[in-house]
Amino acid sequence: MNNKMILYILSIILKLEAAFLLLPALTGLIYREREWAAYFGAAVLCLAAGFLMSRKKPEDTTFFTKEGFVIVALSWIIMSVFGALPFVFSRDIPNYTDALFEMISGFTTTGASVLDNIDLVSHAGRMWRSFSHWIGGMGVIVFMLAILPSSGANMRLMRAESPGPSVGKLVPKVKQTAGILYQIYIVLTLIEIVLLLVSGMPVFDAVTISFGTAGTGGFSARASGFEEYTILQQGIVTVFMILFGVNFNAYYLLLAKKWKDAFQIEEIRWYLGIIAAAVVMIAINTRHLYPTAFLSFHHAAFQVGSIITTTGFATADFNLWPELSKTILVTLMFIGACAGSTGGGLKVARMIILVKSVRLDLFRAIHPRGVKTLKMDGKSLDEETVRGVSAYFVTYIVLFILSNLILSFNGLDPVTNFTAVTANFNNIGPGLSLVGPMGNFGMMPWYAKYTLMFDMLAGRLELYPMMMLFIPAIWRKR
């Protein structure tokens, strides 16, 4: 392990976080809250720690895949550990475990909260919660790559942080690829903010909701969630949630005027197909709950968009919906958004590969001498990718079962625990029963909270970086 290089990158991450923390501090100043000082203080602390950790660039800057994984995992942990401090300083969330849970939930774009009534939290605190979604959505490492001079090994970092079974580049350089991704991300976010402002939403709400949508996070701006917003505003958010769940490569192809290629991405067709099917089924299933067919369609669309992109906003307490609708939503939680988007979950691309490989196995059972290759977007998939997806799926299931087992010590009902793990592991936020859209995770015991924190990080970083930390061989000196 190249420990010096790891430390050096962590120090950069902390300096970046110091810069990020200035936004909530500024928000506090604007709203004349004394909490601003807590956020400013935390920024100074991050900066100091960053400078303390490494003063100059190490000479040996080479690192390999394993270092890439470890750097990414540690970056996210250290960011959350420091990011949780201002919540405690400002007494927004006095308990550190709760603050850490909230912070990890923010950075991993989960949106699961321990707070009962977020209206009691300062504007600065609410801004930091939502802003953390925006940072975590595209990823802090990708941000770092976009602004730092590029080096050969950087692709390993980008691969380790970006979601999806095979991460490619848009243009030859990592720095430019990361830059393009962030430009698309920023422009889409700004469009949403403007549209929400035009529709009459207050500035604070428009900004925080847009951050939450962009990162597919799910922290809302006020305790009442989305109830106070108009149908139009909810509609805008629905559209943008679905847009942020699309593979960002598609936007690049559109920008490069390769229309045909953009619309031929198989994953996006499946993604939109799944959304359409789920919306229709839920709209019919919940027709009797709402006065008009339009309203039931509207709420179904919002909820499906919110859940499949793993955002986790709620316009309605879907906990009260019929069982079929709830089951559909839980199924969507597992599928998740497209690879290369800001969403979580297993990712549509992986589901397609899994479904196709099952179909291939069936074909081989019927025709033992049959020859057929797996194809995606018109290209054949190599065995390595398919094997990787299967291994990922198995790891995912095992971690899921283990987390569920640990949680069940808390004595709550199985639906609560099952959906709590589902919602956190897939970075959604709300589950069902006690942790439904109107509930929160505050009542969970400490060990359950730490398990869920691990799940959130593992889910966001695609399992391996977090698991890598537990392999002793990684920590041996080379």
Place this chain on the structure above:
Amino acid sequence: MRIIVAGCGKVGWTITEELSREGHDIAVIDIRPKVIEAITNSFDVLGVVGNAASFNVQKEAGIDRADLLIAVTDADEENMLTCLIAKKAAGCRTVARVRNPVYTEEIGFIKEELGLSMIINPELAAAGEIASLLRFPSAIDIDSFARGRLSLLKFVIPEGSPLDRCAVKDIRKSIKADVLICTDERNGEVVIPDGHFVLQAKDKASIVATPDNARAFFDHIGLEQHRIRSCIIIGGGTIAYYLMRALRGTGIHVTVIEQDEARCRYLSEQYPQADIICGDGTNERLLQEEGIAAADSFVALTGIDETNIFLTLYAKNASKAKSVVKVGHVGYRDILETMDLGSIVDPKSLTAERIISFVRAMQNSIGSNVETLYRLIEGKVEALEFAIQEGSPVVGPQLSELRTKKGVLVAAINRGGNGKILIPNGQSTIQVGDRVVVVTTHSGFRDIKDILE
């Protein structure tokens, strides 16, 4: 620049490594997914898996915005087709590796008709390098530029030579040869000497000269004690074929030892004046029989590196021959350097080197009037060729009156279209239309006026 490298073998890999380090935007194409995975993990480049000659694959690699495509796959035909498609589709410049002697015979026609900017033949390049090493056995390194009309030769100043403790400005008086000392390496430091610089024995000096002048100069300083008159080549492959052609008419008698009978017959048809011996080149008796003890030079060109190295060590032991060894493996170069094998020639590195200097020159020629650029002595020195345009501040005054920067030397002036090379002195002047070769320890010169203070 935006560059596409098609084919990631040893040459493609070396080019990619070097050019990505220099900050170019690079896309690589190879048919093998494993290779693409490895190369994209190692360097900051875009990888595309597919057949490089396919237009769609090229499009995916960004051919429409590329400045240059370098085709270095195994197959000549694929390289040429790749370049042709790139040229027709995107109009970018193209470089192809073409090694089959059949194509090499008509290389000018192919280059013209396919619109290629450069064709590189690794074996031909290696043979050329070996031939120039044999022509100047005292030089340790030879770079040629100005389309081969000028050479930069590096040599060690021998003890007792008239150059020892001689100031640079006095050289022309004591030695009647039209040459210029360009660089001097002492204890690992490279300087561009001015007139007052005093040379010492054991310095590694380099000169810029035309080949004829260089020979006369070496004679005068006591380096060229013997000219090479005979050469034993082990292995009659493609490099040997080209080498024999390059040595034709130089007065060097060639003996080739080759195992394959059919190959021997073919070579004897092509080069009737050479001695072609059908036999095992590793056989000690055979080597002695063919007069290794009296040979002036020994070139090991078999397909196996280990055999070549071993043969060379044997030749060093058995004779005083100048030895040249071909090595195909890129690694372990440092160890080979310590083994006293004479000159080492690696066709693949040579190919990569030539292509890279083409790219550098091309990059320099964008928005500047640098014609060609070479990096010498491990990149510490640059030699640039400028075209002199109307109104340039260097036109007119004598060179001694120009206030040039430290570490800059006007090494040669190529005047008029007839390829006449002038080796300048303090009284020389630069004229409009000249091509001037400047040797410098600075880098990043874009115009001839950059040499002035």
